[in-house]
């Protein structure tokens with residue numbers, strides 16, 4: 001049985017081809033370790049969306065290791081690269097849980113990145129683990145957004161607190177927090193809009209939602225999860241900076257890693273922002289959400 005690891009490996013195949021296989025070709029094709037090799041490597045890393053500064057750092061680290069360990073055969077470099085990339089991916093970072101009910105997660109991100117889908121998948125996972133989950137339809141900008149969340153709620157077996165299109169999202173969230181407290185649910189997952197009339201409105205609205213949650217439950221939200229679409233590559237890193245300013249992002253959900261060659265962006269995100277990737281999306285299905293485990297991710301890329 002290939003199992004979950006096999007599935008992950010399979011979903012990451014494009015990233016593996018664009019990043020790891022190309023690195024390997026450089027190492028196996030070279031007769032010696034020289035500046036040309038380092039330059040080629042740098043180019044591949046940057047092209048694979050690892051991010052310029054993280055790419056430069058990785059190459060510099062490789063140069064130092066080559067000197068330290070007196071490596072002369074380019075074929076020995078693949079293992080060193082794997083070690084270094086695994087190091088850049090950091091330690092596993094778990095979702096924070098509240099000591100008392102409910103644990104509240106606020107889900108933010110620009111439009112179309114996969115916020116609502118992620119909430120549906122996460123709700124299913126939590127419900128399966130015996131937890132009671134409530135969803136808040138904080139995206140009141142489009143009627144379809146509320147319906148979409150309801151469809152996911154049904155699939156996951158989680159109730160949805162909603163108002164009508166155009167309602168004040170902070171009021172929906174207030175209602176949801178009260179319901180979560182009175183029904184003693186384990187988790188409240190709050191969906192938010194990815195697009196409003198303009199960016200300033202969007203950011204103000206998020207700040208307002210967050211204030212309502214903070215006021216009603218002392219240490220909530222327990223996570224502000226920023227959802228990023230891996231297929232946007234370097235743009236994703238810009239989005240972290242934007243949302244950090246208003247929402248104090250505590251974790252990242254990186255979606256659409258399946259079928260993209262831009263999965264190297266996870267190395268850049270971990271290298272260039274201080275926000276840990278906590279979950280990854282590897283498909284549109286309800287079971288296609290995984291905890292991000294750096295070691296396992298690196299193995300799936302390199303094996």
Ligand SMILES: Nc1nc2c(ncn2[C@@H]2O[C@H](COP(=O)(O)OP(=O)(O)OP(=O)(O)O)[C@@H](O)[C@H]2O)c(=O)[nH]1
Pocket residue numbers: 109110111112113114115116117118139145193194195227255256257258259280281282283284288
């Ligand atoms: N392949 C793939 N598709 C995904 C993944 N996550 C979400 N999607 C798809 O991305 C599209 C947008 O997902 P939504 O969940 O509606 O995104 P959103 O952030 O809620 O979008 P807005 O509400 O418009 O801001 C849908 O077609 C999803 O099926 C993933 O991990 N892999």
Ligand SMILES: [Mg+2]
Pocket residue numbers: 115116117139145191192
């Ligand atoms: Mg949505």
